[in-house]
Amino acid sequence: MPKNVAHARFERYSLIAQQFGARTVMFQQAAARLLDLNVTQLECLQLIRHLGPITASDLAREIGITQASMSVVVGRLIERRLVSRNRSSDDKRRRLLQLTEGTAAFVDAVYDRHVARMKAIIDAITETELDSALSFMQILEKEMRTTAIEMNKSAGDMGNDPLF
Incomplete structure (x- = not known):
């Protein structure tokens, strides 16, 4: 795959992922507030x-x-x-x-x-579309878990314990 095509694909993903991430955080904050x-x-x-x-x-x-x-x-x-x-x-x-x-x-x-x-x-949506979406979400979940643990360890190494 040419480099510019791979970059464009990542850019498409990156924009949606950032929006999805921001909405997920806001969604979880709203749910947490409702539960006190x-x-x-x-x-x-x-x-x-x-x-x-x-x-x-x-x-x-x-x-x-x-x-x-x-x-x-x-x-x-x-x-x-x-x-x-x-x-x-x-x-x-x-x-x-x-x-x-x-x-x-x-x-x-x-x-x-x-x-x-x-x-x-x-x-x-079709079963195929659902299967593809769920498969991708599982891959992302594993990556996000790994990255979050690494980031929290780095924050801890700097003396910033992430207690909210």
């Missing part, structure tokens, strides 16, 4: 839901913040009774975070209108 949470707390709830039960240290590593910062986030989620910390049945030294009963429904309620609109969009 900050974005980090909301994202932790989502990760615990999808990856959990999980230790606080594994969750901190997953999002790239220090264990001290994660301790503050988890403490607030436990105070709100959105998360519980229980001993692992496999290893009594490990304490696992999991959502408390009702937390998933509490969070999901904020997204009801968005989910309805997304279902309509998905119904309007």
Whole structure:
């Protein structure tokens, strides 16, 4: 592929990706505000839901913040009774975070209108289009996770712990 074609393709991607990223941040901030949470707390709830039960240290590593910062986030989620910390049945030294009963429904309620609109969009595209979009999103998710962890480590190396 000629260099100018590859550059043009990347530029097309870059513009949409920047717009999508900005809208995603604004979307998550709005959702967090409705739940009286900050974005980090909301994202932790989502990760615990999808990856959990999980230790606080594994969750901190997953999002790239220090264990001290994660301790503050988890403490607030436990105070709100959105998360519980229980001993692992496999290893009594490990304490696992999991959502408390009702937390998933509490969070999901904020997204009801968005989910309805997304279902309509998905119904309007072909299975091939959906498969392509989802495949690309999975690739992007892995790349963004890696980059976010690297960036948070660099920020931590400079003494800037990203607690929000």
